[in-house]
Amino acid sequence: MTTTTLSNALRSIISKAPQSARRLLIKGGTIVSMDAEVGNFAKGDLLIEGDKIVAIGPDISAEGAEIIDAGNMIVMPGMIDTHRHAWEGQLRRINPNSSTLEDYCNGTHFSFAKHYRPADMYVGNLLTALGCIDAGITTIIDNSHNARSAEHSDAAVEALLDAGIRAVHAPGAPLAGDWDKDNWPRDLGRLKAKYFNGDQPLVTLAMMSQIDREIWAEARKLELPIVTEFFGRTMASELDALFQDGLLGTDNIFNHCTDLPDATWEMLREAGVRVNVCPRSDAHYALEDGVCSYQSALNHGMKPGLSVDNESSYSGDLFMEMRVAFYLQRSMAQSCRHHGHSHAPAPVMMQELLSAATIDGAAVAGLADKVGSLTVGKQADIVMIRTDDINLYPSNNALGSIVHAAQPGNIDTVIIGGQMRKRFGRIVNLDMAALEAATEESRKHLFAETGYIDDPFAETFSLPAA
Template identity: 70%
Template sequence: MSVQTQFDPINLPLGALPGTDRLLLLKGGMVVTMDNSLGNFASGDVLIRGTEIIAVGPDLSSEGAEVVDAKGMIVIPGLVDTHRHAWEGQLRRINPNSPTLEDYCNATHFSFAKYYRPQDMYVGNMLTALGCINSGITTIIDNSHNARSGAHSDAAIEALQDAGIRAIHAPGAPLSGEWESAQWPADLRRLKSKYATKSDSLVSLAMMAQIDREQWAFARELGLTIVTEFFGAGMAAELDALQEEGLLGPDNIFNHCTCMPDHGWSILRHTGVKVNVCPRSDAHYGLEDGVFAWQKAIDHGISPGLSVDNESSYSGDMFTEMRVAFYLQRAAAHSARFHGRPSAPDLVSARRLLKAATVDGAACAGLESKIGSISPGKQADIVMIRTDNLSIYPSNNALGTVVHAAERGDIDTVIIAGRIRKQGGVVLGVNRQQLEIAAEESRAYLFDAAGYTADPFAEDFSPLHSH
């Protein structure tokens, strides 16, 4: 019996992915392909067969295709969030003023996380996944560092499957409390056999682990990507040894990478380690100097993905992430010029940030051959943004509208692997009543278990501080 059927909190009648003969034609949109060989189309069409894009261009036609009117919409690739702790979904904005990483941990790992049941993992991942779809994020790397048992991992994965999002699920050891440590990391073998054997599955498997040679070796034995929270000169000091031992490569994903010296960046570039940066969380929680590592990565020839990280303090959308990245980079560049520094960086553009949220995110996830651009042969992960809303009409620049003005409420349609998951501004298949009942039950249980009394007007968050 699956975890879902044990408590069945949410009914999402998604059905199977589209059959290979099903045709879908997106007609007359302003298409931003993010494919340099194709360019963009002021009025273009996208033809989809089954899960795959088969043609992009003006005035396409296909007999028997279901036509979706894209006129007046900007059509972009699905956004990619390269680092999200999806299990925290029911803890959204519980610590909005959290000043440090320790405070974040007090509000998650050292308090509520200890009491998570499998159904709480399911609810958290479901809330996160549906929120992502609603805001145009079609792919996430789910950093699930609360894998307290095999059942917890089952529940997290099944929530992602039931939501219909594309995801790389990376279970990881909890940071506090009692858990089935004897099953870690051996349970990854079972998880891979159970969930990661179907070639058409939208959910694949990775491992979340800090620098641990035995765990990394086990992940590589299973052919799994290794996701690591990486920041500070202290961790960077280990890179030389890791490189000498041949333990760094394209199957590593490093999150954050704040305050890393130039030598460390050179090692990452040389070994092909994938990197994502966190404009909001690095500043919010004061990771090292609080400056996200975008510029350092770019200066060393690495194109990082963008990541939201978590929703315990702020929103989960990629539009805000792109904007924060844009203005932090611009502020630093203008300051360098104003003070006459010879190494002032070039100013970032809206297109460059959209590339980070699509093409570069796909590359970070190791999915660049499947997603990230609207290109024939790739999976049909596509977002359609209305431009007739009063807040963004008229749209004089598509890239500017997407990066600087659009909100999740402007998203009309979200397609993942050819399956329409949001249409007419509504995420499809969601039983809101069941979702809210499950979320409220989970939240009430966790608050009670942790001894936390909710205060919707709290300016500070001080949950249980015991580890």
Template identity: 65%
Template sequence: MSHYARNIVQNTESQATRTLIRGATVLSMDGDIGNVVSADILIEGSTITAIDEHIEVSDAVIIDASGMIAMPGMVDSHRHSWEGQLRRLNPNAETLEDYCNATHFSFAKYYRPADMYVGNLLTALGCIDAGITTVIDNSHNSRTGAHSDAAVEALIDAGIRSIHASGAPVRGEWDKAHWPGNLERLQEKYFKKADNNLVSLAVMAQLEPELWAEARRLGLPIITEFFGGEMAAELEGLHQKGLLRSDNIFNHCTSLPDAGWEILREAGVRVNVCPRSDAHYGIEDGMFAMQAALRHGISPGLSVDNETSYSSDMFMEMRVAFYLQRVMGMHQQHCCGSEYHPKTLQAHNLLKAATVDGAACAGLQDKIGSLTLGKQADIILINAKDINLYPSGNAFGTVVHAAERSNIDTVMIGGRIVKQGGKILGVDSERLRAAIDESHEHLFAAAGYQPDIFAETFQPLESAQ
């Protein structure tokens, strides 16, 4: 447990040798297992070992899941976790510059390692609470080695499955001597330990071949904020040099021409799309790129991106994606005539993006993303008996169109129960709030920000100019 934890998180719960989830409606997201109206799920240690209509065991911890929907934990393919304590500070932002004014250009410059810990811990716990069991942490505020350590330790303490992508800050003073050498140090310190089986390392970098080469020397995935309209011209050169590979993960991919999509598909680049942030901040054409990706044979993951303007949950991400895609299809059909027939996404397509496709984006498709025998037991139970969900006329519709964070009864990561009865386990909420408040006070005072919880717009700080 990190010294930053200050008794906030106490992972005292031991993992059961055997757990049996009894009588759940199963959305397995596995083509062979399929969907089952009522079934049992047997977990041995961290692994799913059986799914059947009835399983008889004598020595398992039983979870009564009658009236609940069991499904894979969701995967957030791109989140700037360090910003956790800046939640909804900028709800009416309209541009990427608005976002940067409230993060990189202001508060980010004053983050201490303790603030990195608080931000990452809060984000990770919020993910778990919302049924997100895996997150790719895009940590572009790694000012010193200690900042990186704190961010990693928060993910470990939270107990979430995650990929920590260490990245250089955008503005302000930082220890350039630790970059990119910090990557190898982090790898040695945290990621060669046998007891760390949930958190892994990546690098966050733009189109920087020298940094990519260092990441590849260390065997690390490379995560890039990729804006297709602005950056597409560089793809052909990178591809001809063999620098685009399956270890590249591209976020956003807005406004990317067809030729660019063909390059990404041929190179095996992994992609995630951002329905809310692309629209909220007017990134390029403001439309998330799922339709274009699917048209070119790429199944992207979904990502929340950040919490500085909106909520943390994947339920809303799926809903926004569903409706934006419908509107986009109708608009294109109207503009292009009856010969244009856009493929309409169904609820199960969005759930696939939030689970199976997110796992593939993270490179974890062999471990998570579906309820498959031999995979890790990253499972959530949604209480379909709750008043806002009952009766459940369609299981996919219930999850994608109606479920909320409050409906998640149980969350399991690697066979360990981390949320049960609607409550996250092992977290002292009072101490957590105190740590958040202390971080707020420091960041606001250092940046000269006077908080106004009723402000319509976030006013750029003097330090952001």
């Protein structure tokens, strides 16, 4: 199947009619800006012209602007997921009791991934991107470690473009099965020329790779960020030589960073490596000591982004990541105090977790000058949360409502680059029946190829014996 045929077959799922550039005035909302200079407003307005925020404050007048009533709503920046394997979208919760990293790989890389067609990459990425938008996530770093061919990578990029999400797409080598090794990482140059020539502003290119000097050098020739899964003492032992040779830098993005020695954290900080942490993933898959590295990053003067990682075991929303990080940190801090440790950390506050999900995540993605806060001149990536829903009403504290109580169903409106992507609680221009049909066809293919027997009550993931 060619990419052109793929696009013609699946792109009717989302209407492609572009929304005209217009002035939008969000009126009377509780504004959480995440910008200290802008501040917050118990009741304020926000004006969008084209793809940018042009004014924030009380009682803004804008003749001819379309009014969006934000009464009884929180208006906040779109959230940023700094590490998501979007291609796995149709494998949601296929392995919910997975308890090790090997279990995760058995239910993804070592089974279904080997049989992905370009169409399956498109469906997985589209499902994930739309699910992110639905959950108020407006930007993702798409860790696409199933780039089996040029056509697979094209399909993944086209799904992100069609969904209208902001993304950093990082294709990477598959972990198992047959794939086009001869064109990796050369295909990055082709991808950059085809899709990332400045014609579209929402999706940018990176590369996903484990530590490999030669492959990293290829990415740097193309001036691409390098995304790496990084955790544990064994991987940490590889870092000293890289650091000494000047091969760590601000173009590196490290995922997890679980159970690293202090000396490794100091190298990461000094080199300017961007890091994200995975509150649920580390615990779910027993990664090293199972404790996410949020506090370790803070201890070494770094502000990490938050990461969902994948949806093969659990949900895809950042509200839950904020909560898990909050309670893990509070639990560990109190345990230290209770046992008389002299350097017990202070309890984390809601603002810090919301920063990790917004402006700090934007910095990890290399987009802090564009998104992550409600700031005049930045891109209009905006989320509006209904506070008169029964689970949030009465909203006595806006930050508390976001970090401790909100869920995707409370999100009324999502705007990305000035374009309406979710309105009145529903994804805009989505043919849900067509999405379901494409997803079921993909699942049927993948299940048939692996011999997987669909069981909605399965305790563990398994395939028939060969």
